[in-house]
Amino acid sequence: QAQLVESGGGLVQAGGSLRLSCAASGIIYRINSMGWYRQAPGKSRELVADITTGGTTNYADAVKGRFTISRDNVKNTVYLQMNDLKPEDTADYYCNARTYYNVYWGQGTQVTVSS
Numbered sequence: 001q002a003q004l005v006e007s008g009g010g011l012v013q014a015g016g017s018l019r020l021s022c023a024a025s026g027i028i029y030r031i032n033s034m035g036w037y038r039q040a041p042g043k044s045r046e047l048v049a050d051i052t053t054g055g056t057t058n059y060a061d062a063v064k065g066r067f068t069i070s071r072d073n074v075k076n077t078v079y080l081q082m083n084d085l086k087p088e089d090t091a092d093y094y095c096n097a098r099t100y101y102n103v104y105w106g107q108g109t110q111v112t113v114s115s
Contacts, residue, residue, distance in 0.1 A: 002026040002104055004095045009109030016113070017083045022095030022106055024076040029099040034071055034078035038091035038111075045094065049080060062088075085113045 008020040024031060035050025035058075049059045049069040057069055068081040078095065090113050095106035 002028075002102075004097055004104055004106035006093070006095045006106045006109040009093060009111045011112045011114065012085055014086055014113055014115050016085050017081070018085065018111060020080040020082070020093055020095075020109060020111075022078045024078075024095075024097050024104070027076070027097060027099065027102075027104065029101055031076060031097050031099055033098045034076075035096045036069065036078070036080045037094045037096055038089075039094070039108075040088075040091040043091075048093070050096070051078065082111070085111075087113045087115045089113050 003026055004022050004024050006022045012018055033050050033052045036048040037045050038048050039045040047060055048063055049067055051057045051069045051071045066084045071078045092108040092110050094108045097104045
């Protein structure tokens with residue numbers, strides 16, 4: 001059974017850092033890209049960052065220069081290093097994995113940034 005398991009969320013003060021991890025398992029087909037999305041209360045889910053198997057990255061403008069996405073292709077794990085966190089980064093963060101045939105989502109991990 002395919003699943004994505006996230007970890008690393010929590011409560012942090014503005015200016016602090018957190019590192020999110022997401023491990024994929026049970027996915028039969030080659031994973032082309034992995035990424036992170038977030039959804040704040042009352043808002044739509046939005047892309048934070050994604051990364052291809054080859055290492056090409058893409059970031060939302062709001063997080064450029066503060067967040068770094070990385071990936072371990074052997075472990076099928078993606079990481080999101082979040083620095084200089086701001087209250088507006090508060091959201092549920094969801095891991096995403098895409099194959100040619102399917103899109104998979106994790107359950108989400110909560111990130112709360114206090115001012």
